[in-house]
Every structure is written in C-alpha cells, then in structure tokens.
Amino acid sequence: MRNPSSSASSSPANEKKKSSRNSSGKMVGLKRGPWTAEEDELLTKCINQQGEGKWRTLPKRAGLVRCGKSCRLRWMNYLHPSVKRGQIAPDEEDLILRLHRLLGNRWSLIAGRIPGRTDNEIKNYWNTHLSKKLISQGIDPKTHKPLLETTCTAAAATKNPKLKSVVAAKDGKNSDSDISGSSKIVTTTTPTSSGQNPNPYRHRHSGSVMDDGLEEDQMVVGHGGYGNNAHEADGAGHHYFHQSDLDLEDGVGGGYHVNLQLSPQGLSNEDVHHHGGGDGMINCEGMVEEDDGVLTSFLDSLINDDMFV
DNA sequence: AATCGGGACAACCGCTGTCAT
DNA sequence: TATGACAGCGGTTGTCCCGAT
DSSP states (O other): OOOOGGGGGGGGGGGOOEEEETTTTTEEEESSSSHHHHHHHHHHHHHHHHHHHTTTTTHHHHHOOOOHHHHHHHHHIISSSOOSSSOHHHHHHHHHHHHHHHHHHHHHHHHTSTOOOHHHHHHIIIIIHHHHHHHHTOOOHHHHHHHHEEEHHHHHHHOOOOHHHHHHHHHHHHOOSTTOTTEEEEEEEOOOSSSSOOOTTOTTTTBBBBBSOBBGOOOOOOOOOOOOOEEEETTTOOOOEEEESSGGGGTSSOOEEEEEHHHHHHHHHIIIIIOOOOTOOOOOOOOOSSSTHHOOOOOOHHSSSSGGO
C-alpha cells in the first residue's frame, strides 16, 4: 500500500489554499490533495482530545487548513484506529463478492459487514480487482450473471418490443408497463450498479407515482443483480419484493424465494447500517421480525448460503 | 536511461438524508 | 412547515507507482 503522506507535498497542486468562496459558491484555497504526516498528527490529536463529530469546526480546532469533509474522510478511511490496512484476504474477497451480489454498490453497507474495511477501500478493490476478475470469468460484475446471457437477452430485446419491457425489468430499469398483469405488481428499479440507477434508495425527488399509489421514492427494491424482482404492496403499507423462479434459467436461484418487506417509512442506509434498527423491515421467509437484527440475520443467512457463490 | 501507459489508491465532488431551529 | 447546517454515501477524478518498451 502506498503511503500518501510520503509524497504529499511534492505537487504544486497540493499547495492550493483558500480563504473564501468563488463565484459558484465553491470553497477555494483550502489545502487539497494528499495528507501530510503533520496533518495526520494534528487531526488525530484533535479527535483523540475532543472526539469525533462537528467536522465543520474541526479543522479550525485542529489547526488544519482543510475542509471538514476532507478531515472526516481522512479520519474514517485512514486514521481511525479500527481501520485495517493491508491486503484483502481471500475470505474477505469472497464476502465482498457475496455481499455485492446481494446489495449491489452499497459500499457502506458492505463495509459494515467486513470489520476494519472502509467503503472506499472496498469500492476501490471492487473496481480495480473484483469487477475485472468477474469479467475474466465471463460474469457480468453488475448483474453477477453470465455475460453471454446478458448480451443475448439485450440483443433479443432490441428486436422484439414485447421483450423490451421484460428485459428492462430484468436489467433493473424502470418499466411503465405492468408485465405481471396485476395492478398490484409492478416492475422495479434495482439497486445494482448498472449505471441506470446507481442508487435506488435515492428517489426522493423522482416523484413518480407507482401503480399502487405510492411514490417511487417510497420503494425499496430487491437485492442487486437478480432482476425480475416484482414489487407488491398490500393495503397496510407493506411492500413485498419477490425474487423467485427467475434465476432457474441460469441455475443460480435454485428455486429459492425471498421476500423483502418494507414498511411505509422505507429502508434506508441509516436504518440498516448505522442504527441497525429503525423502521426498515426485511423478511426472509419464516422470519417475522422488525428489530435491529433483521438485516444482520438476513444477510448472514444469505451470505453463508452456497447458492450465492 | 528515458518514456509511456496502465494499475492502484487516496481524495474530491455532488447529492441525499437527518436533525435542529 | 420551511429552512439551513451537518453528516454520510457513491461515483469520479487526480496522482503516484511500476512494469514494459
């Protein structure tokens, strides 16, 4: 691993400093670029003395000429005592693969399941190692499906308009059509890294209204990469995301059935990752609970299951 | 030895969610 | 209820390293 501190101040670009905002409101002149050992020391000392938080005022308190955001990032990704440096172990790699398949590009969520690893580190590792590794194995890193199948399906869809909506659903793209024929079941966006919808949990301003009368931004969708997720809402404000059968074609699914259940308040990163509780609910069949351990149990059950390998 | 190009990683940017007022 | 500040997330960019030529 490179040590950014060792080469930090060598570049003129690193010497940019700021004292005001420019015409577009951006802070200019604050020091940017790699951190020096001195800066690390100041930041660590300040946090050790005064604790984390209040990032906006921290730079001043610490005697740093950085924005608070930069300080937070440096602390979280590099200086925090719990951060584990060094090579990703094979078992960690395996875990990342499994979790990515389940969660898509939810890096913070994935990182939360791997002690000592940060979202940034995992994201980088994925982009530089794992995605290429999967491609070399003929697997689409976005969908975790065989590349050939993805290509063929997409090609077929362009020739057959009727297939298009199905493929759109399979690829995780929004589809206005209701392929199920039921007014209660709609196709959904997926949380995959397909590029069409990089963060499905952030529909806040989309404002589109789904068939069941709920705004799209109230939805949580099925886990990444499986497509064909069907969304269903009941009258009590619970939303179900079915994942079944569809994977039989490539032998991945093996006929299992997963329901993700969502309360009207939705499922957010906070619910899942940081607080572990909140209003989010996930039901794996047989699990009827909505407390802190639900997601943990859910993920544990799935990532320990060989069907995701 | 010099140069070039790709890989790897740290850091930045823009956006969203939450909370206090 | 509206608004602004703050914190956090994921995508992208910038920079350094290192091997190939």
